[in-house]
Amino acid sequence: MEKLSREKGWELLCEYTKTPALRKHALAVEAAMAHFARINGEDEELWGVVGLLHDLDYEKYPDEHCHKAEEIMREQGIDEVYIRAMKSHGYGICTDVKPESQMEKVLFTIDELTGLINALCLMRPSKSVLDLEVKSVKKKFKDKSFAAGVNREVIINGCEVLGMDLDEVIRETIEGMKEKAEEIGLKGTL
Numbered sequence: 001m002e003k004l005s006r007e008k009g010w011e012l013l014c015e016y017t018k019t020p021a022l023r024k025h026a027l028a029v030e031a032a033m034a035h036f037a038r039i040n041g042e043d044e045e046l047w048g049v050v051g052l053l054h055d056l057d058y059e060k061y062p063d064e065h066c067h068k069a070e071e072i073m074r075e076q077g078i079d080e081v082y083i084r085a086m087k088s089h090g091y092g093i094c095t096d097v098k099p100e101s102q103m104e105k106v107l108f109t110i111d112e113l114t115g116l117i118n119a120l121c122l123m124r125p126s127k128s129v130l131d132l133e134v135k136s137v138k139k140k141f142k143d144k145s146f147a148a149g150v151n152r153e154v155i156i157n158g159c160e161v162l163g164m165d166l167d168e169v170i171r172e173t174i175e176g177m178k179e180k181a182e183e184i185g186l187k188g189t190l
């Protein structure tokens with residue numbers, strides 16, 4: 001497999017994604033992916049870059065999400081491993097590529113969850129992820145009116161496929177996001 005460096009991945013992301021919030025989302029997913037790679041004894045850079053690029057086409061081609069990204073990644077000669085993972089995050093939504101590898105399953109599960117955590121941090125007095133507790137996330141997870149765009153079902157399904165419980169997935173996703181708190185704009189005032 002031919003790996004894409006973090007530097008090249010970031011360059012490509014920046015070429016197609018100018019919106020700060022979307023870049024931060026990509027960085028948050030990267031951070032969570034790298035953390036999960038570490039706890040799984042897998043390649044942090046590979047998992048991280050997969051996270052970074054998963055929404056590559058979203059800013060420019062929201063209606064062709066996943067499909068345009070595939071085109072772009074193919075033009076760039078990016079390895080199939082990245083392409084398959086990117087497509088599988090849209091399983092049941094915009095693709096029929098089922099998450100199969102551990103990396104794909106994690107991406108599928110944490111994508112929306114990082115969105116929920118981000119929304120929650122931004123409304124906290126500290127505006128920070130650094131002191132965020134699992135139970136606060138659980139509470140907002142159950143409150144369907146909060147960050148209503150976050151698909152809870154996808155996250156629950158993902159946890160099942162991963163064989164991890166929701167608390168554990170939330171805990172590790174927070175840990176990953178903490179590591180990049182500054183870059184993702186969630187250091188807050190702490």
Ligand SMILES: [Fe+2]
Nearest residue numbers: 054055065089
């Ligand atoms: Fe997406």
Ligand SMILES: [Fe+2]
Nearest residue numbers: 025054055111
């Ligand atoms: Fe995403």
